[in-house]
Amino acid sequence: MMDDRGLRLDDVEIRLGERRLLALNTRIAPGETLSVMGPSGSGKSTLFALIAGFLDPAFQASGRVELDGRDLTGLPPERRRIGLLFQDALLLPHMSVGENLLFALPSAIKGRHARRRAAETMLDKVGLGDHFARDPATLSGGQAARVALARTLLAEPKALLLDEPFSGLDAELRETIRRLVFGLVAERDIPALLVTHDREDAEAAGGPMVELPAAGEP
Numbered sequence: 001m002m003d004d005r006g007l008r009l010d011d012v013e014i015r016l017g018e019r020r021l022l023a024l025n026t027r028i029a030p031g032e033t034l035s036v037m038g039p040s041g042s043g044k045s046t047l048f049a050l051i052a053g054f055l056d057p058a059f060q061a062s063g064r065v066e067l068d069g070r071d072l073t074g075l076p077p078e079r080r081r082i083g084l085l086f087q088d089a090l091l092l093p094h095m096s097v098g099e100n101l102l103f104a105l106p107s108a109i110k111g112r113h114a115r116r117r118a119a120e121t122m123l124d125k126v127g128l129g130d131h132f133a134r135d136p137a138t139l140s141g142g143q144a145a146r147v148a149l150a151r152t153l154l155a156e157p158k159a160l161l162l163d164e165p166f167s168g169l170d171a172e173l174r175e176t177i178r179r180l181v182f183g184l185v186a187e188r189d190i191p192a193l194l195v196t197h198d199r200e201d202a203e204a205a206g207g208p209m210v211e212l213p214a215a216g217e218p
């Protein structure tokens with residue numbers, strides 16, 4: 001039997017009153033990144049919200065979103081096992097880097113030492129092995145992006161949604177962080193969806209690409 005792993009968007013359509021915002025029918029295989037490109041207002045963030053489970057009730061959605069064969073419709077965001085990464089690292093400022101990670105660690109991992117080890121191992125993976133005690137306010141943009149990635153992956157998501165996660169970074173750093181993110185998507189063998197304005201980001205993702213029409217176009 002063909003395995004049903006991956007993220008499936010089955011005749012997904014999002015409308016805003018009379019206007020059809022977007023329609024998608026696709027499957028993202030494990031380890032693959034689908035890039036969704038489109039101008040501002042074309043519905044990228046809305047698609048993201050639909051998949052993650054926080055679509056604004058102003059929109060009407062139809063179709064089916066499935067992750068590893070599980071229908072996500074009706075599941076609250078915290079039960080969808082979807083990891084999110086944004087342009088802003090959104091680290092909690094009153095905690096150390098390590099505490100930010102511990103906060104995201106599943107409660108199934110028990111014991112202070114085991115939890116600390118899990119967080120340190122993940123920090124190591126993103127190249128920040130010795131930064132557990134750092135104050136997030138002192139991190140560079142690239143370091144903050146690495147911590148955000150570590151925090152997202154610690155929750156062991158079964159799919160990743162990437163909302164312009166590279167756009168605040170300068171060219172060289174952008175390249176490094178892209179390589180890190182797409183490398184880990186492949187290593188974890190989970191599907192990812194990247195929404196971006198940037199063709200180079202989409203090309204770096206190495207997967208299929210979808211372009212959304214500008215808002216108001218048919």
Ligand SMILES: Nc1ncnc2c1ncn2[C@@H]1O[C@H](COP(=O)(O)OP(=O)(O)OP(=O)(O)O)[C@@H](O)[C@H]1O
Pocket residue numbers: 016021038039040041042043044045046047056058215
């Ligand atoms: N809560 C809302 N109620 C009504 N319309 C909305 C709401 N949120 C967004 N919209 C409209 O829906 C459309 C899609 O918005 P969305 O934010 O998904 O676009 P986007 O492609 O992510 O844009 P950007 O790249 O600027 O973030 C836009 O025309 C926007 O004005």
